[in-house]
Amino acid sequence: MVIIMKPGTEETVISKVINKVEELGFKPHPIYGVINTVVAVIGDRTQEAMDTLQSMPGVDRVVPILRPYKLAGREVQPESTVVRVGEQVEIGGRVVVIIAGPCAVESREQYLATGRYVKAAGAHILRGSLYKPRTSPHDFQGLHEAGIELLQAAREELGMPIITEVLDPRHIELLEPVTDVFQIGARNMQNFALLVEVGRTNKPVLVKRGMSATVDDLLKAAEYVLVGGNNNVVLCERGIRTFETQTRNTLDISAVPVIKRFSHLPVIVDPSHASGEAWLVPALSKAALAAGADGLMIETHPSPQNALVDGPQSLRPDEFRQLLDDLRPFAEAAGRTL
């Protein structure tokens, strides 16, 4: 259930309601909005508990949440969430946020060179993973701990926020000092132990949709992070498995407006993993902006033919620059800037 407080209710009155929620054996989750505060209440509701809370000072109304995702849903928070990354970037605001970089961090030269040209082209966040969830154990798995200093070097030299993937709860402590966003990959969308652990931090978390996950599954995965008290969750549509074989995955473009209708969380699109081919990335990026995406995650590499991971879907530096230029009028047509 969710307790909607009357507009302008004092902090001390809200605290009493929160204490009562705990006393009744529930977990309170206050969300301080611009107009009013709501307290989401996690646990199996009873009519008696609802009546008790309803009668408290400052409470406007108590409503049951019918959808399976409570904290991620618009029922509990009608206003869209804006997730702040670092000092300057906001995901879910007017600016369409561009996350770009290689699939994997391969070397100092490759990573810093990529960081420089994506920044110059107008990207906001630099991607690059040290831990790669590869389908085959024989493929390049990433630089692991040896690459941490490269994330640090890029962050210092470029002053850009960094996003990197965590595959295992043990990576969180290691990566927390050098990353601005934790990425939960498609293959780990239902790694509940990992979701719980990133939910205990206050770093933004990008949750990528599993390749066989429904939108409902994705929202429930986000719920795991939110329940831990971390409200900085961004969702990512990256294509799902269908019977179509022309593309690596099928971009489920309707997921963007569907998620926006039911959830207040920002949604970005990853056209690179959705298509698996660099030539398809511009068309899918434009479609994503038209559908209302809050950002794009694009793979690019200084020399895609030599990339250790995901070369065929990575844009060359000139292609990346051109794409951002081409996207500007599309962003404007969608009422955004880039």
Ligand code: PEP
């Ligand atoms: C990635 O972003 O490099 C990645 C592995 O993506 P996904 O988890 O969506 O497959």
Ligand code: MN
């Ligand atoms: Mn990749």
